[in-house]
Amino acid sequence: MRWIHAAGRCLLVLTVVLSGYMASGASADGTHGTGRGPVTLATAGDLTGYLRPLLQGWNRTHPGEKVTLVELPDSPDETHAQMVTDLRDGDRGRFDVLNIDVAWTSEFAAAGWLAPLDRSRFPLSSFLPPVVGTATYDNKLYAVPYVTNAGLLLYRKDILAKEGLPPPRSWAELEHDAKTIAPKYGLDGYAGQFLPYEGLTVNAAEAVYSAGGTILGNEGERVTVNSRAAREGIGFLARGVREGWIPKAALSYTEQESKQAFQDGHLLFLRNWPYSYVEASAKGSAVAGKVGAVPLPGPAGRGASVLGGSNLAVNTRARHPDSAARLIAYLTGEHAQRLVLTRGALPPVRADLYQDPALIRRFPYLPTLRASVLAALPRPKSPHYGQVSLVVQAVVHDAMTGRTTPSAAVRRLARELAAISRQ
Numbered sequence: 001m002r003w004i005h006a007a008g009r010c011l012l013v014l015t016v017v018l019s020g021y022m023a024s025g026a027s028a029d030g031t032h033g034t035g036r037g038p039v040t041l042a043t044a045g046d047l048t049g050y051l052r053p054l055l056q057g058w059n060r061t062h063p064g065e066k067v068t069l070v071e072l073p074d075s076p077d078e079t080h081a082q083m084v085t086d087l088r089d090g091d092r093g094r095f096d097v098l099n100i101d102v103a104w105t106s107e108f109a110a111a112g113w114l115a116p117l118d119r120s121r122f123p124l125s126s127f128l129p130p131v132v133g134t135a136t137y138d139n140k141l142y143a144v145p146y147v148t149n150a151g152l153l154l155y156r157k158d159i160l161a162k163e164g165l166p167p168p169r170s171w172a173e174l175e176h177d178a179k180t181i182a183p184k185y186g187l188d189g190y191a192g193q194f195l196p197y198e199g200l201t202v203n204a205a206e207a208v209y210s211a212g213g214t215i216l217g218n219e220g221e222r223v224t225v226n227s228r229a230a231r232e233g234i235g236f237l238a239r240g241v242r243e244g245w246i247p248k249a250a251l252s253y254t255e256q257e258s259k260q261a262f263q264d265g266h267l268l269f270l271r272n273w274p275y276s277y278v279e280a281s282a283k284g285s286a287v288a289g290k291v292g293a294v295p296l297p298g299p300a301g302r303g304a305s306v307l308g309g310s311n312l313a314v315n316t317r318a319r320h321p322d323s324a325a326r327l328i329a330y331l332t333g334e335h336a337q338r339l340v341l342t343r344g345a346l347p348p349v350r351a352d353l354y355q356d357p358a359l360i361r362r363f364p365y366l367p368t369l370r371a372s373v374l375a376a377l378p379r380p381k382s383p384h385y386g387q388v389s390l391v392v393q394a395v396v397h398d399a400m401t402g403r404t405t406p407s408a409a410v411r412r413l414a415r416e417l418a419a420i421s422r423q
């Protein structure tokens with residue numbers, strides 16, 4: 001009799017588990033777990049001030065599916081390291097929903113850490129088209145675009161106006177103004193994010209792409225960096241430091257220090273993300289009212305921006321995958337996306353917000369940003385993206401400090417990237 005009892009209990013447990021699983025809709029996502037319940041959201045700690053009230057809003061209306069925010073370090077490289085440690089952990093990780101840099105989708109998906117998502121649950125067709133490409137790997141959707149980004153060139157409107165000059169439309173104009181105009185006003189010429197970290201990978205990729213080159217092809221299988229264009233791109237950055245129109249201090253700038261230098265009135269030109277335009281233009285900034293923003297220039301005209309931003313993904317081992325997906329739908333919905341822009345000063349992924357006249361009045365750079373995002377190019381896709389980025393940072397930094405020439409740098413990049421893609 002005992003075995004009948006035991007079998008009956010098993011059947012009961014199985015029925016409860018199964019009905020929970022089906023009712024949750026978890027199977028529709030191809031994810032495992034019991035569907036609905038509390039979740040954690042792990043994100044880099046920078047620029048998240050606006051997120052707390054947004055999550056409190058969710059928690060008020062979803063008491064059974066409360067989200068807990070886990071703030072990781074500000075630096076993308078450190079956040080990457082902590083997420084990888086958590087995701088590799090054989091035991092259940094702490095992170096259910098991950099706010100990942102757009103550059104990491106391929107790596108995390110290829111490692112089997114992200115649950116494939118059902119496209120019909122998310123408003124993908126209302127997003128700016130290039131951002132959707134950063135959320136897919138091997139033709140499957142592994143994340144949902146949340147915030148986008150594109151590099152812009154900030155310039156001192158007041159100074160160029162005094163000189164009767166337009167904002168630079170090519171590297172030649174940028175170099176000329178940085179070399180000859182900036183010193184007349186006691187300023188440094190040009191800076192970007194040149195410390196060896198993810199920001200330098202972005203700046204290096206922009207320089208290479210702007211000159212018409214590429215770094216990797218075929219989702220990381222082919223190394224394409226050995227080109228005249230890549231030498232020209234890296235050469236532009238190295239020449240700036242050598243000739244002094246990029247200040248040496250910029251070799252240790254991240255977004256924050258470079259923005260501060262511009263905002264304190266020390267720079268004529270700055271490559272940075274759009275939030276820096278908002279902050280440099282705000283009351284209290286020494287250059288408020290004196291800042292303009294244009295698309296990045298290239299050698300002979302318009303250059304190329306790298307697509308930045310972040311995507312929301314569900315950990316394969318998420319405790320409650322259905323709630324994780326529902327939270328992602330909330331954060332990528334119209335209401336939350338408007339707050340991403342108005343409270344976070346971050347570029348939303350929803351296309352309609354870029355054409356809203358009231359928002360354009362408040363954020364006059366929106367049309368420039370929209371054009372830059374639409375033309376922006378993704379960073380190299382690779383299942384080993386973390387290693388690819390480390391190599392790019394190290395080699396390009398060596399070229400900028402004069403430890404190696406641009407030609408030798410490109411040869412070394414080709415060699416080291418080929419070794420990574422053979423893994």
Ligand code: GLC
Pocket residue numbers: 076101102103148149198199200202255273307308309310
């Ligand atoms: C910004 C971008 C992100 C990029 C990072 C580099 O946060 O949105 O995509 O990786 O800057 O520092």
